[in-house]
Amino acid sequence: MRDKLRVGFVGTGGIARGNHIPAWLALPDAEIVAICDIDPRAAALGAEMAGVEKAHVYDDYEKMLESEDLNVVDVCTPNSVHMPPTVAALEAGCHVFVEKPVAISADEVRRMIAARDRSQKLLCVTQNMRYSDEALAAKRFVDAGGIGDPYWAKAEYLRARGVPAWGSFIDAEKSAGGPCYDIGVHVLDLTLHLMGFPEPISVSANTWLEIADKPSVMQHDPKKYTVPEELAVGFIRFEKNICVSLGASWALNATGNQNNVSVYGTRGGVQMWPFTLVKEEHGMMLNCTPQSLGKKGLGGHAEEIKRFVEAIVRGGKVPVPPEQTLITQRILDGIYKSAREGKEVAV
Numbered sequence: 001m002r003d004k005l006r007v008g009f010v011g012t013g014g015i016a017r018g019n020h021i022p023a024w025l026a027l028p029d030a031e032i033v034a035i036c037d038i039d040p041r042a043a044a045l046g047a048e049m050a051g052v053e054k055a056h057v058y059d060d061y062e063k064m065l066e067s068e069d070l071n072v073v074d075v076c077t078p079n080s081v082h083m084p085p086t087v088a089a090l091e092a093g094c095h096v097f098v099e100k101p102v103a104i105s106a107d108e109v110r111r112m113i114a115a116r117d118r119s120q121k122l123l124c125v126t127q128n129m130r131y132s133d134e135a136l137a138a139k140r141f142v143d144a145g146g147i148g149d150p151y152w153a154k155a156e157y158l159r160a161r162g163v164p165a166w167g168s169f170i171d172a173e174k175s176a177g178g179p180c181y182d183i184g185v186h187v188l189d190l191t192l193h194l195m196g197f198p199e200p201i202s203v204s205a206n207t208w209l210e211i212a213d214k215p216s217v218m219q220h221d222p223k224k225y226t227v228p229e230e231l232a233v234g235f236i237r238f239e240k241n242i243c244v245s246l247g248a249s250w251a252l253n254a255t256g257n258q259n260n261v262s263v264y265g266t267r268g269g270v271q272m273w274p275f276t277l278v279k280e281e282h283g284m285m286l287n288c289t290p291q292s293l294g295k296k297g298l299g300g301h302a303e304e305i306k307r308f309v310e311a312i313v314r315g316g317k318v319p320v321p322p323e324q325t326l327i328t329q330r331i332l333d334g335i336y337k338s339a340r341e342g343k344e345v346a347v
């Protein structure tokens, strides 16, 4: 019988314990054998959940990589701490699964891709929104030609009063960006995934920091808010006359939270929530809501991690290659640059 993949974690905070550790524990081909977190409490909680003994709990990922014989490293640290452990783990001969946003600059993503190429290991980025049943169904519809050629999309992840209070989201030193990085990246990635990752040309964007001190349903401390924006809005031009409008907020005087991805094409359209396919048939425009979405996956993180393990074990492509997230990161960099410079910028 084949040995199980030996998995180590770097960062066992909220998302690691909430989603990644349970997903790995459910997989027969893998076992979590080591944990690293600079916060002893997070490390202890992660180790307890994953069943990792104290001797294999670290506060320094370099030491973990030296001491443990790992096949896979799962990186769940704050945004500014994604690139260094990813590169170190690849250099130590491990496959890497790393949280979103993949990094805090396109240059960092290029360094991660170069390390992957040197190591000949696999590098996969968490973009769990692609693996909801709705997103999987939308992708099948689009890939089968259901909407024809996509040319415009709206990607919105707007929270009315949803500034996060846990983790390091509002700390610029650790997160580098606000909702644009945190939740904008989810809907932008899903939109580009549905559109087949067209090549971006330019971005025109604005960011605002006006009302982040209003009470959030998550009860954040406004004094700790140092990221550059609470709202980012951008218009992105791509080759082949394709455009995307993006909005991401943690605080906005909207009627409520508004999350959606809508992609419009030459033959039809698709909207994620509520899930609706738009088609023209027999001289009628039809809004179609499926009775069932067909084959169901494990959902979000669990489905993506399962597919990542299949790519390692059977050989094949990772579900979310960093070449795609490099395109997303170039756009996110462009949004902040355009907002700072007050003009459209090349991506």
Ligand SMILES: NC(=O)c1ccc[n+]([C@@H]2O[C@H](COP(=O)([O-])OP(=O)(O)OC[C@H]3O[C@@H](n4cnc5c(N)ncnc54)[C@H](O)[C@@H]3O)[C@@H](O)[C@H]2O)c1
Residues within 6 Å of the ligand: 010, 011, 012, 013, 014, 015, 016, 036, 037, 038, 039, 042, 059, 060, 061, 076, 077, 078, 079, 081, 099, 100, 101, 126, 128, 166, 167, 168, 182
């Ligand atoms: N995909 C999603 O839906 C989703 C949801 C939440 C968070 N995230 C992403 O996951 C990442 C972590 O977010 P979180 O909510 O778990 O934050 P968190 O603060 O709860 O956890 C991060 C952990 O990393 C640890 N850490 C920091 N520097 C370290 C280092 N050098 N070595 C080892 N450990 C270190 C911290 O001590 C902390 O325990 C972020 O990039 C965030 O964007 C993704």
